[in-house]
Amino acid sequence: MISRMWRYGWMLLVLPLLAWSGEPALRGTGDLGVIIERSAGRVLIVSTSSNSIISRVDGLGDLSHASVVFSRDQRYAYVFGRDGGLSKVDILRGLLEKRIVQGGNSIGGAISQNGRLVAVANYEPGGLKVFTADTLEPVADIPAAYGDNKLSKVVGIADLPGDRFIYSLFDADQIWIADLRDPKSPKVEKFSNIGKAPYDGLVTPDSRYYMAGLFGEDGIALLDTWQPQQGVKRILANYGRGEEKLPVYKMPHLRGWAVAGHQVYLPAIGRHEVLVADTSNWKETARIAVRGQPVFVVARPDGRQVWVNFAFPDNGFVQVIDTLTGQIVQTLEPGKAVLHLEFTPRGEAVWISARDDNKVLVYDTASFARLAELPAESPSGIFFTSRAHRIGF
Amino acid sequence: MPPYRPFFKRLSPTPSQGGVSFLISVKIGLGVLALGGLGFNPLALAEEPVTLSIERTRELVRMVRQDCGSCHGLTLRGGLGPALLPETLRDRPPDGLKYTILLGRPGTAMPPWKTFLNEAEAEWIVAQLLRGFPEESR
Numbered sequence: 328m329i330s331r332m333w334r335y336g337w338m339l340l341v342l343p344l345l346a347w348s349g350e351p352a353l354r355g356t357g358d359l360g361v362i363i364e365r366s367a368g369r370v371l372i373v374s375t376s377s378n379s380i381i382s383r384v385d386g387l388g389d390l391s392h393a394s395v396v397f398s399r400d401q402r403y404a405y406v407f408g409r410d411g412g413l414s415k416v417d418i419l420r421g422l423l424e425k426r427i428v429q430g431g432n433s434i435g436g437a438i439s440q441n442g443r444l445v446a447v448a449n450y451e452p453g454g455l456k457v458f459t460a461d462t463l464e465p466v467a468d469i470p471a472a473y474g475d476n477k478l479s480k481v482v483g484i485a486d487l488p489g490d491r492f493i494y495s496l497f498d499a500d501q502i503w504i505a506d507l508r509d510p511k512s513p514k515v516e517k518f519s520n521i522g523k524a525p526y527d528g529l530v531t532p533d534s535r536y537y538m539a540g541l542f543g544e545d546g547i548a549l550l551d552t553w554q555p556q557q558g559v560k561r562i563l564a565n566y567g568r569g570e571e572k573l574p575v576y577k578m579p580h581l582r583g584w585a586v587a588g589h590q591v592y593l594p595a596i597g598r599h600e601v602l603v604a605d606t607s608n609w610k611e612t613a614r615i616a617v618r619g620q621p622v623f624v625v626a627r628p629d630g631r632q633v634w635v636n637f638a639f640p641d642n643g644f645v646q647v648i649d650t651l652t653g654q655i656v657q658t659l660e661p662g663k664a665v666l667h668l669e670f671t672p673r674g675e676a677v678w679i680s681a682r683d684d685n686k687v688l689v690y691d692t693a694s695f696a697r698l699a700e701l702p703a704e705s706p707s708g709i710f711f712t713s714r715a716h717r718i719g720f
Numbered sequence: 721m722p723p724y725r726p727f728f729k730r731l732s733p734t735p736s737q738g739g740v741s742f743l744i745s746v747k748i749g750l751g752v753l754a755l756g757g758l759g760f761n762p763l764a765l766a767e768e769p770v771t772l773s774i775e776r777t778r779e780l781v782r783m784v785r786q787d788c789g790s791c792h793g794l795t796l797r798g799g800l801g802p803a804l805l806p807e808t809l810r811d812r813p814p815d816g817l818k819y820t821i822l823l824g825r826p827g828t829a830m831p832p833w834k835t836f837l838n839e840a841e842a843e844w845i846v847a848q849l850l851r852g853f854p855e856e857s858r
Contacts, residue, residue, distance in 0.1 A: 389793070389797075391789055391793055392794075409793055409799065432793070432798055432799065450800070451798065524829075542829055574824060574831030574832050574835075575829065575831055576787060577787070578790070578800065578829070640836070664786070683786075705786075
């Protein structure tokens with residue numbers, strides 16, 4: 328009798344203690360995401376299931392042009408800040424786990440296929456720096472050297488299979504592939520004269536093709552990474568047809584979402600157009616007149632719609648292209664200064680940041696109804712953890 | 721919601737169509753400026769110092785921090801475009817800076833801002849940049 332009391336009685340004491348200890352309820356992270364509050368140096372951790380903010384993480388430095396990649400377990404967000412800061416955020420606990428300042432000026436990065444390496448593309452000093460994903464220890468430094476001891480700003484970084492990173496050199500008109508399979512001695516393959524002033528790049532969802540948008544000329548540089556010996560080709564060349572382009576008040580961004588079905592949708596530089604090319608032969612198939620100069624041209628995960636936001640002064644609008652008909656089916660005015668949009672993993676909703684209205688809006692992508700509105704201080708990039716399992720993100 | 725508008729074009733849009741849409745956007749820019757309390761005259765030459773309204777200077781601070789900041793950085797320490805700090809601009813003639821803002825720098829990513837700024841406003845921005853640009857008030 329007494330021994331039985333000893334055997335079970337402890338539960339009476341310990342179980343309530345467990346309940347009171349403040350341990351959060353168990354949960355996964357697959358429906359979570361990170362929103363950048365660009366002028367506050369803070370990120371919001373949000374849930375796409377409850378359309379709500381679940382925590383805030385401060386102290387991330389200058390996030391005026393920040394981007395995020397995720398660990399493959401979708402628990403950690405690596406935030407690349409403008410000031411060269413690289414921050415590892417535990418999104419489950421809402422904590423800044425580690426932060427280093429690895430360069431003077433950077434905007435983006437990528438995580439390797441095996442999830443062990445995080446690479447940062449730097450403007451200053453121009454080049455690539457690679458760190459371990461778990462502790463952010465430096466493992467490789469690859470200056471983007473060209474010409475007479477000059478360093479180029481690095482843009483358009485994406486991961487490739489085999490723990491490689493592909494990126495473009497804005498000042499040097501080059502594309503480089505850094506192979507980090509042996510992180511202690513990285514191998515770099517360089518492609519020169521790829522076109523004037525590449526400003527950003529993307530890999531297709533299958534990771535086969537890398538595209539670099541060109542600021543200095545009309546066209547897109549294309550590299551088949553399965554057959555790199557064939558070199559860089561030019562597609563959509565001369566899409567401006569020699570017409571003078573409009574002043575560009577904001578550089579467009581490229582990411583792998585631009586591919587919908589067998590078509591790729593790309594922003595035209597200095598034109599109010601989205602360019603469409605067939606990914607089987609890279610020929611231009613259409614161009615779609617839109618409200619302003621496109622910044623993000625993003626396919627819904629199922630590829631049926633492509634959503635577009637615009638540069639100043641048309642940055643209050645978002646337009647939706649139906650990819651079946653190639654027509655604009657909706658024009659939204661979500662708020663002032665729309666900077667970014669991100670689809671939920673399966674695309675039933677889209678989150679849109681309106682910087683100058685200090686809010687993030689959630690829309691149903693079928694009915695275009697507004698589902699939620701969240702307060703956020705100068706919100707910019709929105710990144711959901713579903714990116715963790717996609718090549719090129 | 722705005723009515724459905726078929727904007728889709730097959731290949732070969734006529735140049736005039738692109739021009740039309742640009743004019744529309746310029747008009748919208750104009751409307752915004754007019755709301756800001758200042759007339760719009762991109763070619764106006766400021767012969768004498770013009771006092772800008774507090775409201776307008778607040779808009780200009782936001783514009784420089786946020787829109788110029790998309791290339792030069794929110795802190796103006798540089799990005800795709802160069803840093804715009806007093807120490808990096810000090811050796812440059814203020815008039816050159818003013819015309820760089822208004823007319824852009826052909827062959828680079830710097831666009832002309834004369835559609836959105838008059839000369840007095842550009843002068844004001846240059847003066848603030850040289851002395852250390854103000855933060856946005858909120």
